[in-house]
Amino acid sequence: DAGVIQSPRHEVTEMGQEVTLRCKPISGHNSLFWYRQTMMRGLELLIYFNNNVPIDDSGMPEDRFSAKMPNASFSTLKIQPSEPRDSAVYFCASSTRTSSTGELFFGEGSRLTVL
Amino acid sequence: SQQGEEDPQALSIQEGENATMNCSYKTSINNLQWYRQNSGRGLVHLILIRSNEREKHSGRLRVTLDTSKKSSSLLITASRAADTASYFCATVSLIQGAQKLVFGQGTRLTINP
Numbered sequence: 001d002a003g004v005i006q007s008p009r010h011e012v013t014e015m016g017q018e019v020t021l022r023c024k025p026i027s028g029h030n031s032l033f034w035y036r037q038t039m040m041r042g043l044e045l046l047i048y049f050n051n052n053v054p055i056d057d058s059g060m061p062e063d064r065f066s067a068k069m070p071n072a073s074f075s076t077l078k079i080q081p082s083e084p085r086d087s088a089v090y091f092c093a094s095s096t097r098t099s100s101t102g103e104l105f106f107g108e109g110s111r112l113t114v115l
Numbered sequence: 116s117q118q119g120e121e122d123p124q125a126l127s128i129q130e131g132e133n134a135t136m137n138c139s140y141k142t143s144i145n146n147l148q149w150y151r152q153n154s155g156r157g158l159v160h161l162i163l164i165r166s167n168e169r170e171k172h173s174g175r176l177r178v179t180l181d182t183s184k185k186s187s188s189l190l191i192t193a194s195r196a197a198d199t200a201s202y203f204c205a206t207v208s209l210i211q212g213a214q215k216l217v218f219g220q221g222t223r224l225t226i227n228p
Binding site for chain 2 (some may be wrong): 004031033035042043045048050055056091093095102103104105106107108109
C-alpha cells in the first residue's frame with residue numbers, strides 16, 4: 001500500500017503567488033483531512049471531507065484558502081494569494097469509517113515557505 | 116481550536132526509565148487517540164481508547180482515560196533512544212457521521228542514551 005501521497009514535499013514561493021498542494025488518500029478511505037502545523041499554533045485542523053463532501057471547514061483561516069475533493073482519490077488545498085504567515089507544514093490524512101481503529105494515516109507533509 | 120492540551124510540553128529522561136505524558140480536553144468525545152511524530156515526518160497512530168474504556172495496553176504503551184476528569188495519559192515503559200519524538204493526543208467526536216480529530220500541542224520526548 002502506497003500510503004497517503006502529498007505533493008510537492010517542499011515549496012518556496014513569493015508573497016502574492018498562488019500555491020496548490022495536492023493529496024492522494026489511501027485507496028478505499030472515505031474521509032480526508034487537511035492540517036497545518038507550525039511551532040506557534042501546533043497542529044490545526046483546516047477542513048475535512050467525508051465521501052468527497054466538505055463536512056467542516058471552520059478551521060480554514062480566511063477566504064484566501066480553499067480546498068476541493070473532486071473525487072475519492074484526489075484533493076487540493078489552494079492558497080491565493082499567499083502570505084508569509086502561511087509558511088507551515090501542511091499535512092493531509094485519510095481514514096475509513098469501516099476501520100476498527102478509526103485511525104488517521106498521514107502523508108509526509110508539504111513544507112511551504114512564503115517569502 | 117485545539118481540543119487537547121498535553122503536559123508536559125517537553126520531557127527528557129534516561130534510557131530505560133518510564134515516560135508519562137498527559138492530555139486534558141474540554142468537550143465530550145467518542146474516543147481518544149495518541150500519535151507519534153518523528154522530526155520532519157508525518158504523524159503515526161499509536162493507540163486508540165474508546166470513551167467507555169478506562170485502560171488499554173499495546174506493547175510498551177499503556178493508555179488511561181478518565182472521562183469524568185476529561186483527561187488521558189500515555190505511559191511508555193522501559194524507554195529507548197528510538198522513542199525520541201513528539202507525542203500528540205487527538206480527541207475524536209462524530210460530526211454528521213464522520214470522525215473529527217483535533218490534536219493537542221504535543222509533548223516533545225527526548226530519551227538520553
